[in-house]
Amino acid sequence: MERVKKYDKTLLIDSSDSKGIKDCARHLVNGEVIGFPTETVYGLGCDARNGEAVKKVFEAKGRPADNPLICHIGDKDQIKDIVSEITPLAQRLIDAFMPGPITVVMKKAACISDETTAGLDTVGVRMPSNPVANEFLKACGVPVAAPSANLSGRPSPTGARSVLEDMDGYIYAVIDGGDSEFGLESTVVDCTGTTPVILRPGAVTKADIDSVLKGGEAVMSGSLADKETPKAPGMKYRHYAPYAQVEIMKMPEGTKIEGDDAMGSDGKISGATCTVEDLKKLSDDEAKELVNIVSPFILRSREILSSNPFARIGLYCGSEIKAMYDKMNDKILSAHTEFCVYGKTVDVSAASHGLFEGLRYLDVQEVDVILAQGFDGEGLSVAYMNRLSKASGKKEELTPGMPKPARPSRTPLPLDAFKDTFTASVLFVDDNNTSLSCCLESLMRRMLEKNEPYTSNRESDTGVEIYCESAGLTAMDGMDPDSQMDKAVKEISGIGINSIESRRANPAIYDCNDLILTVRDEQAFSIIKAFPEIKEKVFSLSTFAAANGLVMKDSSGKVMSISVPDPTGENFETYLHTAKALNAWLEILFPYIIKELGAARI
Numbered sequence: 181m182e183r184v185k186k187y188d189k190t191l192l193i194d195s196s197d198s199k200g201i202k203d204c205a206r207h208l209v210n211g212e213v214i215g216f217p218t219e220t221v222y223g224l225g226c227d228a229r230n231g232e233a234v235k236k237v238f239e240a241k242g243r244p245a246d247n248p249l250i251c252h253i254g255d256k257d258q259i260k261d262i263v264s265e266i267t268p269l270a271q272r273l274i275d276a277f278m279p280g281p282i283t284v285v286m287k288k289a290a291c292i293s294d295e296t297t298a299g300l301d302t303v304g305v306r307m308p309s310n311p312v313a314n315e316f317l318k319a320c321g322v323p324v325a326a327p328s329a330n331l332s333g334r335p336s337p338t339g340a341r342s343v344l345e346d347m348d349g350y351i352y353a354v355i356d357g358g359d360s361e362f363g364l365e366s367t368v369v370d371c372t373g374t375t376p377v378i379l380r381p382g383a384v385t386k387a388d389i390d391s392v393l394k395g396g397e398a399v400m401s402g403s404l405a406d407k408e409t410p411k412a413p414g415m416k417y418r419h420y421a422p423y424a425q426v427e428i429m430k431m432p433e434g435t436k437i438e439g440d441d442a443m444g445s446d447g448k449i450s451g452a453t454c455t456v457e458d459l460k461k462l463s464d465d466e467a468k469e470l471v472n473i474v475s476p477f478i479l480r481s482r483e484i485l486s487s488n489p490f491a492r493i494g495l496y497c498g499s500e501i502k503a504m505y506d507k508m509n510d511k512i513l514s515a516h517t518e519f520c521v522y523g524k525t526v527d528v529s530a531a532s533h534g535l536f537e538g539l540r541y542l543d544v545q546e547v548d549v550i551l552a553q554g555f556d557g558e559g560l561s562v563a564y565m566n567r568l569s570k571a572s573g574k575k576e577e578l579t580p581g582m583p584k585p586a587r588p589s590r591t592p593l594p595l596d597a598f599k600d601t602f603t604a605s606v607l608f609v610d611d612n613n614t615s616l617s618c619c620l621e622s623l624m625r626r627m628l629e630k631n632e633p634y635t636s637n638r639e640s641d642t643g644v645e646i647y648c649e650s651a652g653l654t655a656m657d658g659m660d661p662d663s664q665m666d667k668a669v670k671e672i673s674g675i676g677i678n679s680i681e682s683r684r685a686n687p688a689i690y691d692c693n694d695l696i697l698t699v700r701d702e703q704a705f706s707i708i709k710a711f712p713e714i715k716e717k718v719f720s721l722s723t724f725a726a727a728n729g730l731v732m733k734d735s736s737g738k739v740m741s742i743s744v745p746d747p748t749g750e751n752f753e754t755y756l757h758t759a760k761a762l763n764a765w766l767e768i769l770f771p772y773i774i775k776e777l778g779a780a781r782i
């Protein structure tokens with residue numbers, strides 16, 4: 181099934197735009213596909229009665245046709261029209277949990293297309309509690325078949341931007357309703373028999389369901405008590421998978437988890453943060469418990485780095501863990517670690533809320549491995565661990581026919597989307613400023629543009645504008661750049677160094693820059709010798725790599741340094757070789773440079 185772009189751009193409709201929402205509903209009834217928010221994750225909706233429209237959803241998602249879609253309604257009165265039987269059990273769950281994060285599987289009525297249910301004689305029915313979803317579904321008036329709005333195999337989207345990332349140009353519009361409240365998909369319960377079978381765990385927990393049964397209890401699909409019901413067809417594939425490999429860090433036994441009773445906590449997230457200062461206020465027992473939680477992260481990180489000093493590690497963890505890392509202040513470990521903090525470490529509700537966006541965020545930081553906090557509770561923890569174990573599946577267990585997840589490129593956000601912005605700048609220095617330093621400046625500028633925008637790695641609502649420039653220790657001002665180097669750089673990135681005029685490095689230039697990188701070691705030493713007060717921000721390419729633990733050793737175990745020969749006077753091939761080598765080093769150093777400048781990609 182070929183995935184074909186159908187639109188130049190997918191429309192983004194604000195949730196306050198009631199005319200826009202009505203327009204989306206009209207387009208849906210006319211056979212288009214619309215992305216919309218719910219309290220669980222964003223959905224990709226179409227008319228469930230229209231087989232041709234449903235095919236468009238499967239195509240946009242790249243989803244295998246044997247995996248049924250669930251039907252969304254805006255009014256409980258619609259249920260009788262789309263199912264052929266409501267068992268007393270189904271009625272009980274409908275009364276207790278709808279609207280809310282539950283999908284009740286019942287026998288289907290003829291009006292629901294076979295494409296929607298993938299040929300099954302049952303249909304999953306769900307009435308979201310999210311007010312924007314409700315407004316949209318009411319305006320549609322038809323049953324809306326909708327899977328989660330991600331590309332098959334990728335983490336489900338819990339914000340409109342992530343929907344656009346996977347779907348831009350493939351669907352007519354997305355309604356932006358902000359962050360999803362729960363962040364994990366609905367609980368899917370088969371109610372065609374007398375015992376509820378939980379096909380997919382979610383925020384409505386087994387205990388919640390048991391509490392409304394008149395005797396008996398729900399069974400988990402695949403458990404011994406459940407011999408007959410087939411699993412939700414979608415649960416058999418690797419899912420929710422970021423590009424990086426995911427590993428689960430176990431929570432020590434006996435740790436008291438919070439937010440496991442998701443419905444009880446109303447899905448509300450506390451934005452808890454913990455600083456190094458706060459750690460000092462912990463009691464001895466609390467501190468000991470925290471050390472036990474953080475240890476698996478540190479041990480595993482060190483193990484990964486000892487076998488690959490270039491590895492980049494993402495942590496999906498609580499804020500106390502990040503504070504512990506800050507307190508340890510291990511420069512190399514920190515340089516290789518990217519954090520995505522969900523809130524209080526023991527809060528599984530916060531961890532669930534942030535999981536999918538967190539996995540996407542860490543992918544954008546280009547980490548190789550994601551170490552994610554595990555939970556061993558029995559309520560919401562079951563749903564959280566279900567998603568996390570699927571995300572940590574082996575790469576070979578991909579949905580058949582789907583390509584490996586690609587490193588995502590993010591939809592650019594305008595800088596004015598941030599509350600605040602600050603600027604940061606890096607300076608490249610060589611002896612003259614006509615060749616190597618210009619090459620670095622130009623290539624760095626291209627990389628910066630490609631990865632825009634940047635956010636502060638401390639506060640996500642603060643943007644960072646990053647600049648780069650170059651200068652030469654013994655340069656004359658106003659010289660033209662080396663034409664051979666211009667040609668070489670143009671060949672690599674499409675844009676040469678023609679527009680760069682040479683200038684001599686001086687204290688005013690050093691002052692304007694937050695990081696100074698010289699081509700060779702001696703140059704960094706000479707700057708530090710003359711201006712010891714700025715030593716913290718001056719490195720050569722080699723010493724910067726070493727300071728970040730990016731060391732290569734030769735066969736005798738000696739650390740190799742980055743050596744860049746000067747191609748001046750040599751033929752063009754030598755220039756090209758040098759420019760390519762600098763480009764390769766910059767690509768390795770790039771994430772460390774922006775981190776040093778206090779920035780992260782988003």
Ligand code: TXA
Pocket residue numbers: 218220221222223224247248249250283285297300302303304306326327328329364365366367368379380411412413414415
């Ligand atoms: O929270 C949610 O349920 C979100 C939002 C958008 O409502 N939707 C969602 O849809 O997660 P989807 O398609 O990504 O996952 C639906 C799951 C799949 O695992 C599918 O196999 C299962 O429900 N399912 C759907 N209809 C079924 C049926 N008739 N019998 C058994 N399983 C079914």
Ligand code: MG
Pocket residue numbers: 327328336
């Ligand atoms: Mg899904």
